Amino acid sequence: MSDAPKPDNQWSAPGSSRNEDAAGNTYQNGPGQDYGAPQEPRAPQTPQPYGGAQRMTWSQVKPGIVPIRPLGVGDMIGGAFALIRFNAKATMGMTFVMALVAGVVMFGLGALVDVLNLGIFGDYVGFLPMATITSSVALQAIIALVMGPLTIVTIHAVKGHKISPSQAWAEFRPHLGKYLLFYLIMLVGIALLTAVFFALFYVVMSYFSDAATPLIITILLALGVLAIYSYFVIKLVAGVPAVSIEGLGPIQAIKRSWKLLEGGFWRSFGAYILMYIITQFLASVIVLPVMLAAGFGGALFVDTLAGFGGLTAMGTTLSQVLAIIVTAPLTGALVGLIYVNQRIRKEGYDIELLGNASR
Helix, strand or coil, X not given: CCCCCCCCCCCCCCCCECCEXXXXXXXXXXXXXXXXXXXXXXXXXXXXXXXXXXCCCHHHCCCCCCCCCCCCHHHHHHHHHHHHHHCHHHHHHHHHHHHHHHHHHHHHHHHHHHHHCHHHHCCCCCCHHHHHHHHHHHHHHHHHHHHHHHHHHHHHHHCCCCCCHHHHHHHHHHHHHHHHHHHHHHHHHHHHHHHHHHHHHHHHHHHCCCCHHHHHHHHHHHHHHHHHHHHHHHHCCCHHHHHHCXXXXXXXXXXXXXXXXXXXXXXXXXHHHHHHHHHXXXXXHHHHHHHHHHHHHHHHHCCCHHHHHHHHHHHHHHHHHHHHHHHHHHHHHHXXXXXXXXXXXXXXXXXXXXXHCCC
């Protein structure tokens, strides 16, 4: 019989074989090696998932534009800008097409109304008033309408998916009727709040004869109305994705948003105010050169006041279109991210997002 040592069972417990002692030190069994000579302990190895990709911590998991975890104000603002870079075609591109079409159509209708009713505004005005008013109303309506598809684009971008404008509209179209009813309710609420303000303003002006007192009270009333308006805007901001993503009716979406924003009002308010300041600054940077060009161009190359008014109206419409291209996608992305953040914090939405990220 040979006296050569036999390798022990590789499945034996630590310390039960000559290959590993009780401290976990391994022994080498290669040719020419002493079975009793211990090697240096090996450094612990980080477990690797399938495919060899390195594991990430919970706070680093980011399949799309934001980490899949509770979001801070900076996360939401940064995520909104990341969405523009991630999917410019479905954000700025879609908004540009809608705003341009609406601006051109409503500007043309406004100009036609002015041409047919010059006596209302005076011959010197031309088509400035009605064209400017109708294009402004149309473009503001576009901002409201495009919020729905933009929140859908945002949710897909959070999962790391890039969808086209047609795909976003295909998902949004079945909920369009509910969405319009939701916004109609919002407009009625704003109208009622405005009516209350003017009624109180009238009472104040009628009651006080001192000029300074009504002014002070009016300022306080305006601040109070602004505070109430801001409160309701934030509390109902998640109603847009509740309709466009979850398919809820307008009343159910209002209740859903109100409950979802419980405990997250000030964080959402801070993000919304900060984004408003950023978008207004960007809009002013875009609008000012266009308006100056239209004004100077009209003064230099247009001989009639009506022509100057028309050029100014066209400059106003163009500047509004350009401003909306920047402001609407950022605002829509923020609305979607507020919704995502509140669902992660209150409903464990991060688990669902991670489960669907690879689909």
